[in-house]
Amino acid sequence: MAFDKEMQIIMKGVEEIVPKAELIKKLEKSAKENKPLRIKYGIDPTGSDVHIGHLVPIRKMREFQDLGHVGVIIIGDFTAQIGDPTGKDESRPPLTAEQVKANAAKYMEQLYTVLDPEKTEVRWQSEWFGEMGMAEVLKMLGKFTLAQFLAHDTFRKRYETGTPLGMHEIMYPVLQGYDSVAIEADVELGATEQKFNILTGRDMQKYFGMEEQVAVLSPILMGTDGVNKMSKSLNNYIAVFDTPKDKYGKTMSIPDNMIVNYFNYATLLSVDEIKEIETELKSGSNPKFIKQRLAREIVKMYHGEEVAKQAEAEFNAVFSQGKIPTDMPEFTFEEDEMSILALLTDTKLCASGGEARRMLKQGAVSIDGNKITSKDEVVKLDGEMVLKVGKRRFAKLIKG
RNA sequence: GGAGAGGUUCCCGAGUGGUCAAAGGGAACAGACUGUAAAUCUGUCGGCGGACGCCUUCGUAGGUUCAAAUCCUACCCUCUCCA
Numbered sequence: 211m212a213f214d215k216e217m218q219i220i221m222k223g224v225e226e227i228v229p230k231a232e233l234i235k236k237l238e239k240s241a242k243e244n245k246p247l248r249i250k251y252g253i254d255p256t257g258s259d260v261h262i263g264h265l266v267p268i269r270k271m272r273e274f275q276d277l278g279h280v281g282v283i284i285i286g287d288f289t290a291q292i293g294d295p296t297g298k299d300e301s302r303p304p305l306t307a308e309q310v311k312a313n314a315a316k317y318m319e320q321l322y323t324v325l326d327p328e329k330t331e332v333r334w335q336s337e338w339f340g341e342m343g344m345a346e347v348l349k350m351l352g353k354f355t356l357a358q359f360l361a362h363d364t365f366r367k368r369y370e371t372g373t374p375l376g377m378h379e380i381m382y383p384v385l386q387g388y389d390s391v392a393i394e395a396d397v398e399l400g401a402t403e404q405k406f407n408i409l410t411g412r413d414m415q416k417y418f419g420m421e422e423q424v425a426v427l428s429p430i431l432m433g434t435d436g437v438n439k440m441s442k443s444l445n446n447y448i449a450v451f452d453t454p455k456d457k458y459g460k461t462m463s464i465p466d467n468m469i470v471n472y473f474n475y476a477t478l479l480s481v482d483e484i485k486e487i488e489t490e491l492k493s494g495s496n497p498k499f500i501k502q503r504l505a506r507e508i509v510k511m512y513h514g515e516e517v518a519k520q521a522e523a524e525f526n527a528v529f530s531q532g533k534i535p536t537d538m539p540e541f542t543f544e545e546d547e548m549s550i551l552a553l554l555t556d557t558k559l560c561a562s563g564g565e566a567r568r569m570l571k572q573g574a575v576s577i578d579g580n581k582i583t584s585k586d587e588v589v590k591l592d593g594e595m596v597l598k599v600g601k602r603r604f605a606k607l608i609k610g
Numbered sequence: 611g612g613a614g615a616g617g618u619u620c621c622c623g624a625g626u627g628g629u630c631a632a633a634g635g636g637a638a639c640a641g642a643c644u645g646u647a648a649a650u651c652u653g654u655c656g657g658c659g660g661a662c663g664c665c666u667u668c669g670u671a672g673g674u675u676c677a678a679a680u681c682c683u684a685c686c687c688u689c690u691c692c693a
Contacts, residue, residue, distance in 0.1 A: 252646095259629075277626090281650085303684095347675050355644075372616095372688080372689045373688090373689090374687095374688060374689080423644090435637095436647095436648080442662065444637090445637095445638095459646085460647050462645095462647070463646070463647060464647075464648090465647070465648050465649095466647070466648065467644095467648085496645065497645075497647085498645045498646070498647080499645090501645090501646080501647080502646090525646075526646090528646095529646050530645080530646065530680055531643095562656085562658085562661085563657080563658070564656085564657070564658080564659095565639085565662095568639085568640075568653095568655080569640065569654095569656055571640090571653090571654085572639090572640045573640080573641060573653070573655070574639090585660075586660090599640090600639075600640060600641095601640090601646095
């Protein structure tokens with residue numbers, strides 16, 4: 211069969227392609243007419259922090275680009291500016307055009323760590339929705355029924371559990387679907403949870419007499435807790451903007467049974483290499499070392515080999531050998547001596563005096579390796595000293 | 611428009627006049643154990659002060675009371691059923 215090689219690349223680390231046969235046809239046609247396919251991926255510019263879970267489909271887009279196709283990033287500025295009229299979610303107030311622009315710029319900066327800018331097209335939703343009239347909107351909506359949407363799990367669940375569900379949220383798949391029409395998408399990328407929305411895009415294209423897009427669905431990357439999907443709100447994510455040290459440390463904190471999963475979806479290793487790792491794991495070698503390799507790979511992708519090695523050395527020093535990290539926040543004090551409570555709160559290592567007292571009682575506090583348990587301890591400041599709370603909170607105290 | 615249910619500390623959720631900073635669970639944090647983790651066990655989990663105390667908190671704003679998350683009034687919001 212033709213396009214075996216292409217399909218192999220495309221299918222790597224992909225959960226599902228619907229329908230696969232159409233994709234092959236599109237590849238054939240693209241080659242014959244010498245016309246690149248248009249690969250769509252939509253982002254929501256409500257925030258600007260991209261985590262490595264987002265990058266799973268983005269990496270797929272890069273692979274398409276390397277095969278000569280065009281990546282089209284849709285910025286959902288239209289919906290972001292409308293916001294949530296029910297006001298139930300205070301964390302998502304309507305954004306101003308400026309905010310959306312700023313978010314989008316930051317977002318793209320992060321995506322370009324993976325994407326090829328030469329083959330990336332950035333489109334704004336408002337380009338087409340900004341002009342659209344009510345008549346057109348209604349026509350579009352008439353294509354779908356409520357039952358269709360309630361068949362969708364997330365809608366049904368929210369409906370059944372009595373969680374507020376705004377009309378605009380129900381429209382979301384319709385809007386996203388129209389994006390595919392507007393940019394004439396051949397393929398839409400997304401996580402499996404996007405299946406419904408992406409398939410709605412197919413219906414929409416068909417309705418507009420267009421060739422339907424193919425859905426290429428990536429698996430959902432689990433968060434560092436190993437239980438929930440990676441998401442910002444659960445604080446179980448590894449961000450593109452995280453420091454190398456944090457990326458390394460966060461990777462090391464994932465449960466062992468997630469190691470292979472991460473290799474598959476968060477690194478660039480080949481299928482064969484990952485298979486090797488899998489057998490090595492099964493043979494009973496210490497997962498720690500394999501996880502370290504994973505952490506190294508992840509850091510390497512964003513910061514290069516050198517930095518990855520440094521992050522590893524640092525991690526080993528701090529956690530395995532209990533040494534102090536090379537860099538930490540520094541605080542200069544003029545005083546000759548200070549109470550331990552004041553130091554803990556002034557350095558923000560503890561949020562309140564109460565917390566500071568608790569940490570002391572629990573034996574979590576030390577200065578230069580000497581444990582301090584008394585609330586009344588007065589510390590004589592002299593030269594540089596390292597204040598430590600728990601395993602990972604450090605501050606350098608400097609006598610000014 | 612009508613009828614009913616409801617809005618509690620990061621989340622879920624108990625609490626219907628004082629014994630409530632508010633049960634229980636989850637998350638989080640600390641300690642032990644480890645491989646850095648997970649699991650497990652122990653502890654902490656609004657703020658200030660050594661406990662006793664004080665301040666802020668139970669949708670919002672007022673009110674009743676010696677005393678309110680709990681009662682009253684108005685308002686805002688959510689859900690369900692009927693139309």
